[in-house]
Amino acid sequence: MNADTTGAGQAADAMPLVPFGSTHISRLIVGANPINGGSHLSTFVNQQMRRYFTNENVMALLGRCEELGVNAWQSSGRNLDWWREYNDAGGNMQYVSLAADDPEAPCSAEEIAQAGAIGVAHHGELTDTMFKEGRLHEAREFCKRIRDTGTQVGVSTHMPAVVETIEDEGWDIDFYMTCVYERHRTREELLELLGHVPIPLREVYLESDPPRMYAAIRSTSKTCLAFKILAAGRLCESPEQVEAAFKATFEGIKPGDAVIVGIYPEYGDQTAEDVALTIKYGAQ
Numbered sequence: 001m002n003a004d005t006t007g008a009g010q011a012a013d014a015m016p017l018v019p020f021g022s023t024h025i026s027r028l029i030v031g032a033n034p035i036n037g038g039s040h041l042s043t044f045v046n047q048q049m050r051r052y053f054t055n056e057n058v059m060a061l062l063g064r065c066e067e068l069g070v071n072a073w074q075s076s077g078r079n080l081d082w083w084r085e086y087n088d089a090g091g092n093m094q095y096v097s098l099a100a101d102d103p104e105a106p107c108s109a110e111e112i113a114q115a116g117a118i119g120v121a122h123h124g125e126l127t128d129t130m131f132k133e134g135r136l137h138e139a140r141e142f143c144k145r146i147r148d149t150g151t152q153v154g155v156s157t158h159m160p161a162v163v164e165t166i167e168d169e170g171w172d173i174d175f176y177m178t179c180v181y182e183r184h185r186t187r188e189e190l191l192e193l194l195g196h197v198p199i200p201l202r203e204v205y206l207e208s209d210p211p212r213m214y215a216a217i218r219s220t221s222k223t224c225l226a227f228k229i230l231a232a233g234r235l236c237e238s239p240e241q242v243e244a245a246f247k248a249t250f251e252g253i254k255p256g257d258a259v260i261v262g263i264y265p266e267y268g269d270q271t272a273e274d275v276a277l278t279i280k281y282g283a284q
Contacts, residue, residue: 008067011272014279015069018256020223021152021174023118025072025094027250028278029225030065030271031262032075033232035082040183040203040232052266055082061265062086062093068275072096072118074177074225074260077107080115096225098123098156098177101142109142113149120146121154121177128184131162143173154225158182160216167220175223177260180210180249181231205231214252226253227260239273246277 017024033040035058037050053061062073063086072094073083083095095116099109100123109120122139130136139155146153155166156177163176183205190197190204198204210229217224229249235241249259259278263270 011275011279012067012069014283015071015275016279016283017071018223018258020072021118023094025096025118025258026070026278027258027282028070028274029072029074029096029258029260030061030070031227031260032073032079034262034264035061035075036078040228041234045233049264052264055085058082059086059089061263061271062091064265064269064271065263066091066093068271070271070275072258074098074227076123077105077109077112080107080112084115094118096121096154099146100126109146110149113146113151117151119152119154119175120149121156121175122146124156124158124177124179125184127155127157127162128159131157131159131165136162136165140169140171143171147172158184160212163216163220173222175225176217176220177225177227178213178217179228180213180226180252181205181228182209182213183228183232203232205234210248210252214249217253217257224253224257225260226257229259229261232262242273243277246274247281250278250281 016027018027034049035053037046039045039049074096076098086093096119097112097117099112099120113120122142127139130139143153152174154175154177155173157163158179159182163178183203185204187197187201226249230236230242230245235245261274263274265271
């Protein structure tokens with residue numbers, strides 16, 4: 001990729017925006033997994049990410065994102081303090097958060113909303129577990145509570161069937177966070193689908209998954225924030241591979257949707273590269 005890492009003003013002006021409640025968000029949203037040491041690749045990579053993302057480097061990443069027109073960070077309650085610190089120092093980064101009813105969470109969904117998050121989504125791992133266990137109605141009750149806070153209400157999922165079910169049932173929500181890979185199939189599901197079980201079991205990414213999620217995304221009029229478009233780093237072996245993933249994603253989602261991408265800038269200006277691809281393929 002030949003991203004222009006110096007023309008920050010031009011990139012910021014060119015960044016496409018989409019409506020999100022009463023505000024607008026950039027079509028590229030910075031994710032939180034690398035910052036939190038969650039690579040979905042290996043324990044070693046997790047440790048490297050935790051080593052790199054000191055407080056100073058987190059602030060630098062958010063600053064670089066905003067400099068290039070990325071105005072939203074998707075994270076969770078665990079990073080509220082970093083978000084506050086960045087904005088208190090003069091930043092203007094908007095916050096979209098995952099949340100769940102977890103007694104060990106650093107703060108509740110209501111507290112995240114009260115802190116100023118522009119959207120709160122029911123955590124996708126829990127959503128999918130509830131769906132598989134016939135308890136999806138519990139997530140619906142959670143969403144009703146978030147509605148009472150006045151912020152945008154969302155549901156995160158890795159499964160197209162969850163989107164389809166929620167649409168059929170007419171839930172009162174504003175947006176979805178949609179993983180384009182259904183990466184957490186059970187051993188039995190993988191055996192039925194593939195005839196064998198790859199290793200590692202919990203991190204299986206199939207190239208046939210994104211088209212299924214894109215179809216679900218296009219089936220709803222609600223805003224969708226597509227994530228793991230690079231298969232948690234598995235599609236980062238070359239610039240051409242990264243570009244192909246961005247191109248396919250923006251062709252697959254709706255014009256009013258956005259993408260969430262984790263950024264790990266230790267060895268290159270991934271922010272500028274991702275911004276350039278978002279402008280190239282995500283402009284209206």
